[in-house]
Amino acid sequence: MQDIEELKFVLVIATLAMLLMAFFVISFVMLYQKKKFEAEKKLNEVEKGHNKRLLDTALDSEETERRRIAQDLHDDIGTMLSLTKLSLNQLNKIALESDSKERALIRKSQSLVEETILHVRRITRDLVPTTLERFGLSEAISEFINKLEADNQLKISFHSNADEFPRQQQKVELTLYRIMQELVNNAIKHAKCTFIEIELEVTTEFLFLRVTDNGIGFDAQQLKDSNMTGLGLLGIESRLAIINGIVRYVSPATGGSMAIAQIPVAPVTAGKPEPLHPYKRARIS
Amino acid sequence: MFDNYIGLCMRHPLQCIPVFITLIPLLILIKKEAYVIAPYLILLIFLITKLAIDLAMFHLAANRINNIILYNLSLPISYTLLAGMFIYKLDSGVLKRLVATSIVAFAIFSVWDMLNVNPQLEDNHHHAMVPYASTIQCILMLLWILLYFYELMKSMKVPNLFTSTFFWICCGLLLYYSSFVFIAPVLHYTEKWDNPLSIGFAANISYLFEIFYLIMMSIGLMNFQKHNYARH
Numbered sequence: 402m403q404d405i406e407e408l409k410f411v412l413v414i415a416t417l418a419m420l421l422m423a424f425f426v427i428s429f430v431m432l433y434q435k436k437k438f439e440a441e442k443k444l445n446e447v448e449k450g451h452n453k454r455l456l457d458t459a460l461d462s463e464e465t466e467r468r469r470i471a472q473d474l475h476d477d478i479g480t481m482l483s484l485t486k487l488s489l490n491q492l493n494k495i496a497l498e499s500d501s502k503e504r505a506l507i508r509k510s511q512s513l514v515e516e517t518i519l520h521v522r523r524i525t526r527d528l529v530p531t532t533l534e535r536f537g538l539s540e541a542i543s544e545f546i547n548k549l550e551a552d553n554q555l556k557i558s559f560h561s562n563a564d565e566f567p568r569q570q571q572k573v574e575l576t577l578y579r580i581m582q583e584l585v586n587n588a589i590k591h592a593k594c595t596f597i598e599i600e601l602e603v604t605t606e607f608l609f610l611r612v613t614d615n616g617i618g619f620d621a622q623q624l625k626d627s628n629m630t631g632l633g634l635l636g637i638e639s640r641l642a643i644i645n646g647i648v649r650y651v652s653p654a655t656g657g658s659m660a661i662a663q664i665p666v667a668p669v670t671a672g673k674p675e676p677l678h679p680y681k682r683a684r685i686s
Numbered sequence: 687m688f689d690n691y692i693g694l695c696m697r698h699p700l701q702c703i704p705v706f707i708t709l710i711p712l713l714i715l716i717k718k719e720a721y722v723i724a725p726y727l728i729l730l731i732f733l734i735t736k737l738a739i740d741l742a743m744f745h746l747a748a749n750r751i752n753n754i755i756l757y758n759l760s761l762p763i764s765y766t767l768l769a770g771m772f773i774y775k776l777d778s779g780v781l782k783r784l785v786a787t788s789i790v791a792f793a794i795f796s797v798w799d800m801l802n803v804n805p806q807l808e809d810n811h812h813h814a815m816v817p818y819a820s821t822i823q824c825i826l827m828l829l830w831i832l833l834y835f836y837e838l839m840k841s842m843k844v845p846n847l848f849t850s851t852f853f854w855i856c857c858g859l860l861l862y863y864s865s866f867v868f869i870a871p872v873l874h875y876t877e878k879w880d881n882p883l884s885i886g887f888a889a890n891i892s893y894l895f896e897i898f899y900l901i902m903m904s905i906g907l908m909n910f911q912k913h914n915y916a917r918h
Binding site: 408409415430441 | 832835838839842844845847857860861864865867868869872883884886887888891895
């Protein structure tokens with residue numbers, strides 16, 4: 402009888418021990434899995450943050466380099482060209498009494514130098530959009546459109562309500578400006594369009610930039626799937642990723658294509674934004 | 687007839703509950719259409735077989751007829767079906783082959799075990815429980831479950847274990863077989879028609895955990911989402 406009691410006791414204890422072990426195993430698997438996923442998530446976030454910083458630095462360096470080139474063009478080449486123009490003016494006065502052949506040569510040189518000065522100015526402005534810094538996004542886009550319409554047989558319309566809202570952060574404005582440039586250039590180069598519509602809409606939460614063309618259109622997903630996405634589209638996504646923005650490509654029913662960039666409105670900093678003026682040396686941080 | 691059933695339920699409620707609780711995971715599995723996935727189709731067959739055998743045993747017990755032969759016969763069937771799920775769920779090819787081999791080996795062993803203990807099969811009244819097959823089934827099932835957990839931790843393929851159907855099923859089975867592994871060999875000596883031995887409540891622990899594993903199986907199947915397994 403005592404043996405039976407002992408057997409019962411041993412059985413209950415052994416079963417309880419096994420059950421405890423089973424509970425321990427289940428808890429261990431769940432905790433281990435949870436911890437491992439958390440660690441992986443953290444690692445991904447760190448990696449994402451690091452990539453974002455790298456990209457940010459690369460884009461900052463690009464802007465800094467643009468400013469440096471613009472500054473060198475303005476300070477060095479611009480000054481030298483101005484001096485050359487002055488010298489040619491003086492030479493023109495001296496050669497006033499000379500025969501018409503020499504004067505014609507001088508005048509030709511003068512017009513060439515003036516043309517070169519204009520080109521240098523244009524390149525300098527293209528490199529650093531000074532209008533953006535001084536007058537804001539709407540004005541900068543309008544200026545860009547005016548230049549494009551003058552150079553191409555293209556009709557571009559632009560609507561914006563940005564003037565009704567305070568200015569955005571310099572980085573946001575510059576990013577939107579560069580994206581607009583890229584999208585318009587893409588439309589001209591690839592879409593074979595005759596009309597482009599640019600819309601800049603600012604709400605209390607988001608900034609929307611819509612670029613619509615009446616060209617041949619494209620399927621962004623198909624391009625991505627076939628790894629045919631050019632540097633332009635990747636560049637747009639990378640620039641937007643830094644300021645937590647997204648881009649969508651839509652094929653309107655009327656044909657052509659529409660790109661919509663959406664950026665959250667960042668709180669405006671109290672300090673004055675760093676000027677984009679080409680004549681100021683940028684600090685490389 | 688019904689008096690016998692009700693009488694049995696009144697006398698041994700803990701032993702009778704698992705018979706009917708089997709219906710819960712079975713109905714959930716059918717409602718969720720989980721059978722479209724091979725391992726859960728095997729689970730469906732297991733639950734139907736279990737229900738049929740349990741009902742047959744319930745009927746025999748209610749009519750005071752020895753039903754242990756059905757239990758002995760259910761061992762290779764239940765192991766084949768439960769271990770069969772692991773063939774689909776384990777990633778390692780070696781382990782898949784091991785599970786498949788164990789199914790064949792266990793079927794042969796359990797039949798031998800039954801014949802060894804009961805040389806006169808026609809004597810149903812004195813038919814005894816197998817002494818080794820139950821324990822070996824417990825050990826093998828615990829092994830496959832632990833190996834599945836090991837692969838799960840290594841591969842990190844399930845982000846949220848609470849929503850994983852098979853994880854719930856494995857947890858239920860792990861607890862059930864852990865509770866049964868020491869009791870199973872003792873039942874060979876206690877579960878006999880003219881038996882003076884009784885291990886008291888210890889004999890009921892496995893029934894308790896059978897209910898528990900069926901409930902856990904039901905929870906797991908509730909989490910089943912058919913579209914997660916849709917073919918791309």
